[in-house]
Amino acid sequence: MSKIYTRMGDGTLVEMEPEEIRNDIQEASMDAADRGKIPPLNEGELEHLYDICTMPAKVVSVERGNEIVVTIDGGTNKIYRHGIQSGRVTRIQMHERAFGFDTMELSHIDYSFKQVKSIAHEEKGEMEDALLSTIVPLFYGAMPNLGLYSQPDGPVPNAAELMPKGLIKEAQEAQEEAIEHAVKDMVYVGSALYESGADGINFDTTGAAGDTDVKATLIAIEKLKDKYPEMGVEMGMAGEFILGMHGGLSHHDTRLAGLYPHKQVELAEKSGVNIFGAVVNTNSSKSFPWNLSRAVTYCKACGEQARIPVHANVGMGVGGVPNSDMNPVDAISRVSKAMAEVAKLDGL
Amino acid sequence: MIVTHSMAAGMGGIRTAGDLVARMQMSRSMKINEAKNYVAEKLGVSLIDLTDEVEMYHLREALNIGRVSYSPGYAKGIEAKIRIAKLMDLNINCVNTFKNNAGIDF
Numbered sequence: 001m002s003k004i005y006t007r008m009g010d011g012t013l014v015e016m017e018p019e020e021i022r023n024d025i026q027e028a029s030m031d032a033a034d035r036g037k038i039p040p041l042n043e044g045e046l047e048h049l050y051d052i053c054t055m056p057a058k059v060v061s062v063e064r065g066n067e068i069v070v071t072i073d074g075g076t077n078k079i080y081r082h083g084i085q086s087g088r089v090t091r092i093q094m095h096e097r098a099f100g101f102d103t104m105e106l107s108h109i110d111y112s113f114k115q116v117k118s119i120a121h122e123e124k125g126e127m128e129d130a131l132l133s134t135i136v137p138l139f140y141g142a143m144p145n146l147g148l149y150s151q152p153d154g155p156v157p158n159a160a161e162l163m164p165k166g167l168i169k170e171a172q173e174a175q176e177e178a179i180e181h182a183v184k185d186m187v188y189v190g191s192a193l194y195e196s197g198a199d200g201i202n203f204d205t206t207g208a209a210g211d212t213d214v215k216a217t218l219i220a221i222e223k224l225k226d227k228y229p230e231m232g233v234e235m236g237m238a239g240e241f242i243l244g245m246h247g248g249l250s251h252h253d254t255r256l257a258g259l260y261p262h263k264q265v266e267l268a269e270k271s272g273v274n275i276f277g278a279v280v281n282t283n284s285s286k287s288f289p290w291n292l293s294r295a296v297t298y299c300k301a302c303g304e305q306a307r308i309p310v311h312a313n314v315g316m317g318v319g320g321v322p323n324s325d326m327n328p329v330d331a332i333s334r335v336s337k338a339m340a341e342v343a344k345l346d347g348l
Numbered sequence: 349m350i351v352t353h354s355m356a357a358g359m360g361g362i363r364t365a366g367d368l369v370a371r372m373q374m375s376r377s378m379k380i381n382e383a384k385n386y387v388a389e390k391l392g393v394s395l396i397d398l399t400d401e402v403e404m405y406h407l408r409e410a411l412n413i414g415r416v417s418y419s420p421g422y423a424k425g426i427e428a429k430i431r432i433a434k435l436m437d438l439n440i441n442c443v444n445t446f447k448n449n450a451g452i453d454f
Binding site for chain 2 (some may be wrong): 059060064068069070071096097098099101102103132133134136138139195196197198199231232234275308315321327329332333335339340345346347348
């Protein structure tokens with residue numbers, strides 16, 4: 001068999017021997033199994049993944065009947081980033097009627113709850129306008145982004161400056177104070193947008209600032225669900241395991257640092273999350289088949305563990321998608337198919 | 349990128365029944381197969397029909413629950429969601445907000 005066109009984790013087009021692809025797929029699945037202490041893909045799944053990676057067509061898709069739901073983070077920011085001048089309600093209508101999206105998200109370009117708090121009144125107005133003229137379920141989305149609460153941008157001492165000085169306890173206390181501020185902002189913004197009629201709130205890139213970020217988000221979600229039991233909540237993660245920036249934080253008697261997706265989803269369920277967004281990071285130095293296999297192995301274990309729907313995060317640099325500003329549709333569509341048919345997830 | 353995902357593996361939104369299946373996931377935490385079965389039963393169609401654009405185009409017209417095409421005289425936006433809430437036996441937040449704000453009860 002001749003060489004096969006595929007990609008590297010940075011998106012570069014490469015040719016690989018069939019056996020090299022097989023080996024990469026197998027090695028990556030074992031790597032995920034070893035790190036996450038989860039089962040590797042079985043022979044049939046490895047073969048299915050190999051077929052997906054080596055299909056001659058540039059763009060591939062799921063077989064009829066295997067379609068899954070698509071949610072989006074940074075929803076109304078995408079069109080804006082292409083320099084297309086348009087209002088956010090128009091962008092939602094474009095995604096609904098021109099692109100066939102299952103859901104959509106209203107979001108502010110400064111995509112953090114802290115930044116949105118001061119303009120929540122304006123966000124409510126735009127949400128209300130969007131809801132009157134669209135049909136698809138509409139989230140309001142933003143990031144917990146606890147990094148914004150550290151000095152000089154925020155009110156609490158900067159843990160990243162305290163830790164190198166050996167002031168570990170002080171760094172932990174600063175992060176704990178940041179949690180209190182972040183919870184207030186997330187509950188404030190979440191309440192405001194839900195009371196405007198939003199179908200749900202998307203807590204995106206949760207864990208970007210480590211275990212403090214996750215702790216704050218879970219507390220905020222629990223408070224919001226107490227107030228609004230029917231609120232739809234999606235929680236998308238930032239990385240494949242939770243970074244222990246604090247290191248000593250637990251939630252519901254589970255230590256947060258080091259949790260992989262199949263354990264993260266258990267906590268999300270307990271806190272009332274309706275849709276969980278699993279993340280697996282892409283390694284730019286490895287091949288696309290290697291990265292896809294690793295991502296699928298983690299996500300499959302997460303989906304099997306979950307009682308709620310799991311949507312894989314499949315944007316740039318996660319879920320097997322190459323880490324490239326201009327991502328190729330051959331790789332993206334293979335990720336879509338693999339997540340639906342091999343990982344057997346509920347959505348993307 | 350997201351458009352490729354939507355075309356390669358998505359349900360199809362209001363081109364098909366994607367919005368309805370998504371609502372069952374986000375409001376009742378239904379896994380994909382349970383959500384599809386629920387919607388198919390409510391609509392009285394097969395699972396394959398759920399993502400068939402032609403079948404769903406005509407069914408959405410008959411049920412008057414909104415389509416991608418500009419359709420003067422048909423339900424759109426919040427009007428369509430009021431019908432969807434009833435059809436799916438579902439509480440939709442903005443529908444309730446709309447009723448409260450408009451002072452109507454139905």
